[in-house]
Amino acid sequence: MSKRLYRFTPIQRLFHGLLVFTFLIQAASGLGRMYMETPWGKALCLVFGGYDGAGEIHRGTGLFMLGVFALHLVYLLFCIQWRQLPGCLMGPDSMVPHPRDLGHFLQHVGWFFGLCPEPSLDRWGYWEKFDYWAVFWGMVILGGSGLMLAYPIFASSFMPGWSLNVAFWVHRLEALLAMGHVFMIHFFIGHLRPRHFPMDRSIFQGSARLETMARERPAWLDRLKTDGKLGERLTDEVPLARKAIYMVFGYAAMAAGLYLLVGALLHATHITW
Amino acid sequence: MEKKRIIPRWLAGLLVASAVLWGQASPAQEEAASPLYRYKAYEASTGYYEAYETRPRHQRPLIGITGLREGVFPYSPTAASVRNRSRLGDSHRALSFYNRRTCESCHTKASENLHSIRGNLTCRQCHGGEPIASIHHYRSPLNPIRRHAYVCSKCHQGASASYGGYIIHEPNPALASTFRTFPVLAWAFWIMIGIAGGTFALFIPHTVLWAIRELFSRDKPSKPGSTP
Numbered sequence: 415m416s417k418r419l420y421r422f423t424p425i426q427r428l429f430h431g432l433l434v435f436t437f438l439i440q441a442a443s444g445l446g447r448m449y450m451e452t453p454w455g456k457a458l459c460l461v462f463g464g465y466d467g468a469g470e471i472h473r474g475t476g477l478f479m480l481g482v483f484a485l486h487l488v489y490l491l492f493c494i495q496w497r498q499l500p501g502c503l504m505g506p507d508s509m510v511p512h513p514r515d516l517g518h519f520l521q522h523v524g525w526f527f528g529l530c531p532e533p534s535l536d537r538w539g540y541w542e543k544f545d546y547w548a549v550f551w552g553m554v555i556l557g558g559s560g561l562m563l564a565y566p567i568f569a570s571s572f573m574p575g576w577s578l579n580v581a582f583w584v585h586r587l588e589a590l591l592a593m594g595h596v597f598m599i600h601f602f603i604g605h606l607r608p609r610h611f612p613m614d615r616s617i618f619q620g621s622a623r624l625e626t627m628a629r630e631r632p633a634w635l636d637r638l639k640t641d642g643k644l645g646e647r648l649t650d651e652v653p654l655a656r657k658a659i660y661m662v663f664g665y666a667a668m669a670a671g672l673y674l675l676v677g678a679l680l681h682a683t684h685i686t687w
Numbered sequence: 688m689e690k691k692r693i694i695p696r697w698l699a700g701l702l703v704a705s706a707v708l709w710g711q712a713s714p715a716q717e718e719a720a721s722p723l724y725r726y727k728a729y730e731a732s733t734g735y736y737e738a739y740e741t742r743p744r745h746q747r748p749l750i751g752i753t754g755l756r757e758g759v760f761p762y763s764p765t766a767a768s769v770r771n772r773s774r775l776g777d778s779h780r781a782l783s784f785y786n787r788r789t790c791e792s793c794h795t796k797a798s799e800n801l802h803s804i805r806g807n808l809t810c811r812q813c814h815g816g817e818p819i820a821s822i823h824h825y826r827s828p829l830n831p832i833r834r835h836a837y838v839c840s841k842c843h844q845g846a847s848a849s850y851g852g853y854i855i856h857e858p859n860p861a862l863a864s865t866f867r868t869f870p871v872l873a874w875a876f877w878i879m880i881g882i883a884g885g886t887f888a889l890f891i892p893h894t895v896l897w898a899i900r901e902l903f904s905r906d907k908p909s910k911p912g913s914t915p
Binding site: 450451465522523525526527528532541566567570571573574575576577578579580583584587588590591594595598599602603606607608609686687 | 799800801804805843844845846847849850851852853854857860869871872875876879880882883886887890891893894896897898899900901902904
């Protein structure tokens with residue numbers, strides 16, 4: 415049985431799982447309302463109990479997401495090694511963007527064209543950092559505009575009423591960006607790209623295939639080896655039943671995302687409001 | 688006996704002195720000085736305004752709304768600028784065939800708004816019965832000075848004047864003309880489009896090329912049991 419490399423703690427996997435779940439609910443209920451004039455949108459809303467029900471669930475889930483986001487911020491406070499600030503934020507174990515990520519990006523693109531060797535990544539690839547911070551950006555923009563639209567009377571006591579018009583469009587466009595990115599790029603990188611096909615289970619299972627890591631992130635493995643920490647990070651493959659659960663969850667999420675993506679594109683000309 | 692009463696007297700004197708020296712209680716000051724406070728008192732009224740509260744001042748028959756200067760022409764040197772037919776008591780005065788047509792057939796663009804499409808509202812639920820006053824007629828229920836109280840709060844409990852500033856007939860944010868009529872909306876729209884377009888323009892080709900490159904990369908099949 416091939417060895418695997420420990421990569422995500424249970425709490426990180428829980429955060430990711432909650433995000434998958436709530437993001438899909440928001441996508442389905444939001445798109446359902448947006449496409450309410452089409453049969454496709456009506457069917458989506460029906461899942462949530464119609465136009466008004468979809469709105470209620472959209473608002474409730476949004477608040478829940480903001481709550482989980484707040485918990486994640488608290489979690490980050492515990493992750494930061496306060497004694498070693500600011501050095502630890504710039505280190506290879508940190509998600510904070512670093513100039514070398516730009517170098518990796520350029521070298522990676524060069525490798526696509528056969529111009530240079532594949533970059534030797536450390537623990538986090540630049541695309542992973544991008545996806546991670548994209549959620550922050552999305553939470554602030556979508557959460558902020560969403561709160562304004564959910565409590566318009568309250569919001570308009572701080573700002574002029576026309577800012578609700580602006581919030582509405584910002585909310586919609588940011589949501590389309592987030593869904594497009596997740597359903598096309600994130601799913602493709604994580605699940606379908608040849609090295610990971612049929613699915614990169616590491617964020618669900620907690621560990622990644624050692625061979626893939628050795629090929630893609632040799633710098634991380636070297637660092638673990640020199641620190642003598644490689645051994646404690648090696649784990650075994652999980653039993654088949656658990657593997658199957660992760661696969662089903664991952665593929666169900668991806669199928670839902672693709673259904674929403676294709677449906678939204680097909681009906682895009684029928685958006686009335 | 689005398690000594691015992693001296694303390695209450697001192698206390699009373701102190702109280703009077705502090706009342707004089709420290710001035711009025713702060714809420715009263717706030718009320719006098721803060722426009723917000725007075726505005727709130729006004730808002731807490733019934734929402735029905737007396738004619739003298741809304742009637743324009745002498746020599747200003749028309750209420751000028753700064754910022755709302757669409758298609759304007761100078762009306763008089765003293766009055767604000769006015770808009771065609773936007774100041775009439777009956778905005779459809781002398782329009783032929785008005786009685787025989789629906790609102791949508793003449794105001795096609797105005798009927799494409801969230802309230803009509805999604806809220807299933809009829810135009811009259813906001814614009815009222817005949818005659819339909821122009822928006823800026825000084826007795827119009829949709830005049831911005833009383834729109835929130837007369838119209839919006841029928842459905843949105845607690846609507847404030849600021850809330851009434853929501854643009855019901857929102858212009859299409861993608862149109863170039865929106866940069867003139869509602870610049871913030873147009874800018875917000877195009878900045879968001881720019882961010883989304885930039886992200887997709889970067890990452891879609893990136894990811895496709897990546898997948899192709901991986902298909903062609905000769906990954907050495909590792910020997911079973913070997914640790915890298």
